[in-house]
Amino acid sequence: MDSKQYLFLFEEGRADMRALLGGKGANLAEMTRLGLPVPPGFTISTVACTDYYNKGGIMPEGLMDAVLGGIRVLEKKTGRTFGGRSSPLLVSVRSGAAVSMPGMMDTILNLGLNDDTVEGLARETGDPRFAYDCYRRLIQMFGNVVLGVVHDAYERVLARMREKHSVTSDHMLGLDALRELIGEYKELTRFPQDPDVQLEQAITAVFRSWNNPRAQLYRKINKIPDDLGTAVNIQAMVFGNMGEDSGTGVLFTRNPSNGERVRFGEYLTNAQGEDVVAGIRTPKPLSDMESELPDVYRDVLKMADLLEKHYRDMQDIEFTFEKRRLYLLQTRTGKRTAKAAVKIAYDMANEGLITKEEALMRVEPSHVEKILHRGIDATAQLDVIASGLPASPGAATGEAVFDADVAEARGSRGERVILIRPETTPDDMHGIVHAQGILTSRGGMTCHAAIVARGMGKPCVVGCEQMRIDPEARVAQVNGREIKEGMVVSIDGSTGRVIMGEVPLVNPDPGDEFRELLGWADEIKRLGVYANADTPEDARRAREFGATGIGLCRTEHMFMAQDRLPVMQEMILAFTAEERKAALDKLLLMQKQDFVGILEAMKGYPVTIRLLDPPLHEFLPNIEHLVLEIERLRVSGAPETEIKDRQNLLKKARALAEANPMLGFRGCRLGMVYPEIYEMQAEAIFSAAAELIQKGMDVRPEVMIPLVSIAQELAALKERIDKVAEAVMARTGVRIPYKVGTMIEVPRAALTADEIAEHAEFFSFGTNDLTQTTYGFSRDDAEAKFLHHYIHEKVLSGNPFQSLDTAGVGELIKMAVSKGRAKKPGLKIGICGEHGGDPDSIRFCHHAGLDYVSCSPFRVPVARLAAAQAQITGK
């Protein structure tokens, strides 16, 4: 690798060089190019980082020479000297990957200070307190980030010092206190005095931070490849801690929580950037700056406008002002809540800043899902014990825990916990992942906990300052109340409320902007979006969510109802076809009413009804229970007839028991051997349809045969169903527009889709079973026994039951589509497995040429958006 590729001055880069320069470096370059006030600096490219790893963790040859060359350029630009006793050049060293990983990696400020240069800085600024504050920050960060000294060790010294000098905040410590502090810090820290050594060690530490556990975890959660590497940005320092006319802040060009078009930010005076992000001091809202520092305020707003227009998206900007002079230290596309994402996208499209297509691409399918999350019932009586900042919306309930490890341990067992901490750091990441929600007593809307929680869509309340949290004692106190570990609490991330106990939830109103945006999606998308619904209520909900059909109406649940199960058992236990027929006649009337309800609810749209699918033994009692019951009846001397009865039932249950029920006597196999079952169902469907059509309704039943593996199965059953339809039409004089089709849910159906298409009016991929049979995974067994292990060990990149396995199952789907349509052009094809609601799988379905996806009613809006996005990106 040419070592020239290792280093880029800010003026040499551009925004589109993210892969090489990382997001932060590319944006610093872009801002420099735009002539914005960015302190001079350069970026060590991601190539240097990957070379570092490829060489087994050794600094690539020539890198440090190039870096020192870069430092010389900065010296020239600033007129300062790196390591100089007078006018010393100080730099920041920050990581910056191509994909944003906020707070996941490390930063060192004030690098270049040592026992000599600190004096130079003091002399130069005439502010020794400032110089020593910088120095103590450097030692602390260097010790923590580069040398691995734990954060708490410094915090304990700081706390002791605050106490000793009777101040409440670090920035109130005087010069002597700082000198004393530095002395104690040095005892904790093997701090190198040579600035070149500091630089090399700092760069190495940033490289290494790419692979620290919290970064790995973040990448895993966010599906970021492990081999991208991070860039390193080295930049001349400017100082927000040079007194009350200096400061540092963060600004979002729109509200990241609700999306409103107001500048939204926070700042701290006499502080460096880390103070805001770390949440150690609670910052002031940006609005305060208008009166406090009007000129800086005006400059900040101007830059914000400029950057939002330039990037055409909401920006998250870090700035520092040094004696009222503004510098931009970072801009990036701002993370936002689901609600904000929708609002911002909708507004920007209406403002003409972006197109409708771009607006749709700005909203993630997961955002849609979150917007439909249920919230706290506004009418409920709540035991509100405290209030903090509403950092990430949504309500969460769980048992209080005070430690990330406990949160992880209990959360990963499926228990619901709320993680309560004074503040969070990146080291708490694993606990945040496994908690339902986060509550902190410190930090602002832009602190670590807030940013991370919003990114994950987890409810979060921060800066609940009335609350005294004692992690060691595992208790929090507020207003005379106590939260002990294990007590159930709720938080409302939309209002900041902290509530004792469970809270009642209600369905949200997603809002008009949401509905309009999804309307745009409908205009653009090619895929139809149907819902899986078994009841009229489900069907109605699906319609409300925008479904234009039912892709899967399961009929077996209808037989599980309390009044029907005995009749179903009667049918199963029947000895002759006549006895079976008698029981089926009783079921017929019930089934007909089911179908009247669901067809009516979906009038105007197709309703795909799957005939009976599960094995019959699912309707009988458990064998093990029967065995034990008989034994007990026998021991207790129960009458012979009673025992005999149970024994008969046991005998039938045994006869129907199967080694592998998933692959057994179910689906169309039942329909083939006991044709009277499917005939009854067909009779119920067509009678219901005829009745509604006679009332003037437009109903479109589509009869779906499950588990076909041989074309002849479908041919034989279609013939029977057509006969029933003809009979009903002849009897009622009504023409019923219906289709008969099949599920494609075993590999052979896909492999012989051409033969099957001859007899099918539609295909619907049952990707749950298709995934089971393609992998040879029984879902129940796999998830309990080894799937978790596989995902953890990266044998699988994800759970194939959640996101479609394109290499295997997808291959079969493509084959079936191509063979099916070759035989019958225009064949209607959809998917009704759970994958129908998964955005990645929907994209696959779009490109595979399917006509529709069908998913749970709740996921219909997600699917509508994902379908539009697939159409827009074309990939």
Next chain:
Amino acid sequence: MDSKQYLFLFEEGRADMRALLGGKGANLAEMTRLGLPVPPGFTISTVACTDYYNKGGIMPEGLMDAVLGGIRVLEKKTGRTFGGRSSPLLVSVRSGAAVSMPGMMDTILNLGLNDDTVEGLARETGDPRFAYDCYRRLIQMFGNVVLGVVHDAYERVLARMREKHSVTSDHMLGLDALRELIGEYKELTRFPQDPDVQLEQAITAVFRSWNNPRAQLYRKINKIPDDLGTAVNIQAMVFGNMGEDSGTGVLFTRNPSNGERVRFGEYLTNAQGEDVVAGIRTPKPLSDMESELPDVYRDVLKMADLLEKHYRDMQDIEFTFEKRRLYLLQTRTGKRTAKAAVKIAYDMANEGLITKEEALMRVEPSHVEKILHRGIDATAQLDVIASGLPASPGAATGEAVFDADVAEARGSRGERVILIRPETTPDDMHGIVHAQGILTSRGGMTCHAAIVARGMGKPCVVGCEQMRIDPEARVAQVNGREIKEGMVVSIDGSTGRVIMGEVPLVNPDPGDEFRELLGWADEIKRLGVYANADTPEDARRAREFGATGIGLCRTEHMFMAQDRLPVMQEMILAFTAEERKAALDKLLLMQKQDFVGILEAMKGYPVTIRLLDPPLHEFLPNIEHLVLEIERLRVSGAPETEIKDRQNLLKKARALAEANPMLGFRGCRLGMVYPEIYEMQAEAIFSAAAELIQKGMDVRPEVMIPLVSIAQELAALKERIDKVAEAVMARTGVRIPYKVGTMIEVPRAALTADEIAEHAEFFSFGTNDLTQTTYGFSRDDAEAKFLHHYIHEKVLSGNPFQSLDTAGVGELIKMAVSKGRAKKPGLKIGICGEHGGDPDSIRFCHHAGLDYVSCSPFRVPVARLAAAQAQITGK
């Protein structure tokens, strides 16, 4: 359809027109063309028959006109008149399908006789007895075949007549007796006097006979399509019943039972063909003819030589001689036993009559299987109670039954029965199918029972004339002994012996000709033939049968042995990896000895060892039993510790229990989660190999990973196995030539075979599981619950677990071969499912480009032949 296609004079046809003329018609035409003495005639083509069925069972238009035109031609050729009072033309009407279905369909002789013409025939021949004998035969056959009068009705009249006239045989009945008999027959029979009507009804009856139940059954057994239809041959009669210088017979050009190169036949004087075939009179051996009728004998032998040379295969010839003048009525390729097939093929190749390739094509794979059937131990003391003709070789034992219905009922329940009848008719077919063997008191080597039994490879003894069989009383008596229904008897179809009780069986010596023939197969075939063998004994047997490797050595059976199961359970119940390791160490020593044995037995050849495959719960007791046991212990007040123990076991068994074990935690999934199990097995394999190599042996272990569905599984496990191999090689200083490969037994493995091939040194298709997952059929459940129904209803043409489903599973195999070899050219690929021993599946494997098939040792010779045949036919 042009009606010209309906009718062909014999001189218009050829041997290669079988499809149109049927086998009999084509051969009659061929013999006519060769100038052999064939009575003139014509054939109604199969097209007429299929038209008959397509029109719903109505005589095709123009057919009868064409037939009557044909009759005019015969009248001209013979100088006789159909229906004429003098010189009446009599004809036979015989069915004849394209595929031989001996005895399955119907024949009518002497057609054209009525109350008038019989007098003309009597006058013309001066032999009224002969004329009336022909007439009574016509009425009987016509009544039985065309009108459906039961055979027994005529037999009872005949028996009464024999008794009344005190004769023992039909042909001893005088003229008056015959006239009286005809009178009684007419009362049973609505016999049409008009010969044209006789003809039309007879043709219709033959058409209909194509679909009679026994023909349907025969076609099903022999996999003959149902839509071919039969031809009808109409031929001028010649008469074997014109006195003692007339007669009829059957000749095989070689012995159909053992294949020896001697003319083999039987004849009856003063008889018509039906008398021989029906087995009513026991015929004389052909050798008697040499002295009795030397001129006819000479002619017969001459014709036999000529026909065998012309057809280049053993012929089964029917002839009639009328006053010493010889006529040929049929020739066809003779059915033969497995033993005869091998001997004839081998001899003909050595005689130069056919090539080695042709010889190999003359032997059916099922023949090979039958030759390896076990026979009666020659040294055993047997209770031989009678002796008959050895009509179809092999030994059979079962309970005596005297009725085809009983034989079917009991045989289909899996019980072993011997069907004992005075004679068999096509109506007994269903009983023959379900019997282990057939024993009759009447009939010769060419009677119905003998022909059918030989075709099916079932042991058969016929013509056991000392035996008095009374089907109504369900008893047989011979030499003072009695066989009652339900008593166990044995028959030896190779010697004709009937033996009381069971007989000890031994492995057969298939003979040198068999071995040489298979040697030719080995020279020709491209596919390797390996065996599935789990023990050194199996491996040795496989070598003897010609296997050149082990394609599947299952290791789980090794853990089921009585001394190992407790250690295996210890391993499963282990709480920690260390405890598991301790149990595995004990198993290691045992496993090593297993592998030493099997590798040594197969030295010089590859041994493919599959690592542990079944789910662990298979090694634990049944849950239902445990539940009941605990309940009983509790009720009986057993000590708490004992109950606790069983409860622990139950807990573990429940934890390991699975909804669908076939798709569960087994195969490489176990190996991934518990790597120490596979590492132990690898250690055992490589240690065993090293030990043998140190002794100078050439051993080639190939380690096979089961149930791979994701390339990464194989990659991870191969890495571990390679590490174990390296460690063993380093420790022993021995280089072990080994391979690591995988089974392809779930669809995803086939679909992603390119990715998998990167890590595999061989593929082996596990078609049992691949069939289960491709169809979504659990074999156990499917065969018990619906597969039988599917085959019966022709939803499936056969059991896909026996013969490979080429449309579905085969498609995956082809895909995997192509993807696998695209990634790794020359990748070794085989099959080790049960299909590896099925000839149709072997043909598929040959064409799919596999390197080898692996099957049970016993089927290795079958596979060698089938592999050669696939190479020879190229299709």
